[in-house]
Amino acid sequence: MENSSGQHTSSLIQHRRRIAARFLLFCFGMLLTYAAYVSVAVLQSSINIEEGVGVSSLIATYATSAVFGLFCTPILVTKFGSKVAIVMSQIFYLIYIAANFHPESYVLIPAGAIAGMGEATMWPAMMIFAAHYARCYARYGTKDSSFYVTEFLGCTFSMFQISQVVGNLITFGILYGGKSVQSGGNDTTATPVSKDFTFCGANDCQDPNITEQNINRYEPASEVTLFTTLGVMGGMILAAIFIYVIFIPDVDHSLKVQESENTQSKDRAQSDSMKVAVQRVLEIVKKTFRQIINVRQILYAPFAIYNGLLVSYMSSELTRAYASCMIGVDQVGLCAAVYASVDAVTCFVTGKLSSCFGRNLLIVAGLIVDIGGYMIALLWIPTEANLWVVYALFVLSGIADGIWEPLTSDMHVAYFPNNEDIALVVWNFYFVVGMTIQFAWSTSLCVRDKIYIQIGWVCFSVVFYYVAEWCCSKSIVDSNSTVKELDCNVENSI
Known part of the structure; x- marks a missing residue:
């Protein structure tokens, strides 16, 4: 035995x-x-x-x-x-x-x-x-x-x-x-004395003439x-x-949980049926659009869009206007690695702290870190002696994204428990929309203008988040309130 x-x-x-x-x-x-x-x-x-x-x-x-x-x-x-x-x-x-x-x-x-x-x-x-x-x-x-x-x-x-x-x-x-x-093996870490930073950082407007004159900073x-x-x-x-x-x-053949022969036959028949596949897709699309027009989802949309703006700000603006322009394109990889490392650690810490202190306190902390990083990027006057600030900007961006990303995804899991898969799809859609916007205006606006817009957008997003929190709390606490459960539950939003 x-x-x-x-x-x-x-x-x-x-x-x-x-x-x-x-x-x-x-x-x-x-x-x-x-x-x-x-x-x-x-x-x-x-x-x-x-x-x-x-x-x-x-x-x-x-x-x-x-x-x-x-x-x-x-x-x-x-x-x-x-x-x-x-x-x-x-x-x-x-x-x-x-x-x-x-x-x-x-x-x-x-x-x-x-x-x-x-x-x-x-x-x-x-x-x-x-x-x-x-x-x-x-x-x-x-x-x-x-x-x-x-x-x-x-x-x-x-x-x-x-x-x-x-x-x-x-x-x-x-x-x-x-x-x-x-x-020729010479030390390349020191910045040349004649290096001009006046068109870098917040002053970067991607003027074609300036770019052409300083192309060696951006190309390998x-x-x-x-x-x-x-x-x-x-x-x-x-x-x-x-x-x-x-x-x-494939998951259909690897380590699959054993099922009855009847169930297997039924599943195979369904997978081979184009009609059933189309019906499934139409149902997913229907649920997706129901989620998009949900009131609470609309209130969360600015936050998801901002998260995309922030990530693409790092990969398009910080990498070009600060890393390449100031310390050279060869340092972009190191700066991005610093960002990703800090982001990963912050995501883990955010998850732990959120379970202890809740989401609201961390949102305030994220707002402070985010705006602090933007203000440094705006006001900092780069010199050869303080170029380490470039790495600090990537660290601050990594901390900010490490706070926002787990919190915004957690919002959708916590408040749409019966529809979390579709809610996360919609969150990802808005996230990608934010990234697309950032890349779209990258060559049209100066970095300074983009930073001002993003400061306003993150503040706008936080306000909408707290409105969503207030609406949902009111609908739960006050049963006589005119605010109905449709503010919180996707099933009743239509």
């Missing part, structure tokens, strides 16, 4: 290890993919600054992602499965990286739109994989499946943050090494260095594709 019990326990442990190993391999493939794609995207506003081609390609990416994610992603995932969706997205990312070898507008902008399709498809498919592995692990675990789903999703998001650190450190190493070789030391960077990033995505194609079976 004891031997039988011991064998059963050993079998459970082996199953858990096998599932965990495959999940870690899945996460490693994701790390390679995003380390490559994100690090190239962060460089766009610098390496392709002329005529704003780099930023224009990112506009195409996120505008396409917003539309494609709402209307096409559910169809693709339903029709072809999550594995095909992920590999397809990786190929789209690879096309975008390859387009940077010939960064003309007629090449890079369409490639950006293709990358947007991948961006819209990759995340939902990855979440499906992560939840699948979590539920399979729960079969042999000791806790409820919901616990493991949260844990596995947390690991997935953590791996995404780590991928940004890894990718940006690799680009920093290649670009900085190329600069050192180009200068040589084409060889740039092509080496792009080649390494492309190789990483190829390695990730190889991992998924060879070692990661």
Whole structure:
């Protein structure tokens, strides 16, 4: 009897290890993919600054992602499965990286739109994989499946943050090494005495004449260095594709929870039926638009849009106007790695503090940090002696995003418990809209103007958040109030 019990326990442990190993391999493939794609995207506003081609390609990416994610992603995932969706997205990312070898507008902008399709498809498919592995692990675990789903999703998001650190450190190493070789091994860390900062930072307006005169600040030391960077990033995505194609079976076949033969037959019949697939997609679209017009969702929309504005502010404005213009394009990767590291740590701390002190106190703290960073970016007068402030700005942006992102996503999970999947899709839609707006005005406004707009927008978002809190609390506490439950519950919003 004891031997039988011991064998059963050993079998459970082996199953858990096998599932965990495959999940870690899945996460490693994701790390390679995003380390490559994100690090190239962060460089766009610098390496392709002329005529704003780099930023224009990112506009195409996120505008396409917003539309494609709402209307096409559910169809693709339903029709072809999550594995095909992920590999397809990786190929789209690879096309975008390859387009940077010939960064003309007629090449890079369409490639950006293709990358947007991948961006819209990759995340939902990855979440499906992560939840699948979590539920399979729960079969042999000791806790409820919901616990493991949260844990596995947390690991997935953590791996995404780590991928940004890894990718940006690799680009920093290649670009900085190329600069050192180009200068004959001399010390390149010191800023030249004649360096002019008057058109950098808040004064950056992307004037074509000034950009042309100082193009060496934004472009790598040589084409060889740039092509080496792009080649390494492309190789990483190829390695990730190889991992998924060879070692990661689709969720329909890998470690699937056993079902009855009748249920399996029914599911296969449904998956082969285009009519049923279309009905599912139409139902998802209907729920999505019901969520969009929900009163509470509308009140949260400014916050989600601002979150996108903040992230793209880092990847387009801070990287170009502060990092490239002041300390050189070879430092962009290091600055972005600092941002991602601080962001990841702050996300973790925010989650812990939110459970202890609630969301409202952290929102006030985030507002103070955010506005403080903007004021420094506005008022700071750069000199050769205080260029360390550039890194401080990335740290502050990382702290701000590390507060806003988990809090805004938590709002949607907490207040739309019966519709949280659709609520998160809508949150992501508004987030992408914010990123698209930031990239769209990147070449039209001076950095100073953008900062003023973002200060006003974050304050506006906080006010709307507290209005939403007041409405929901009033509808719960005062049963005689004219404020109805439709302010809080998506099911009654129509």
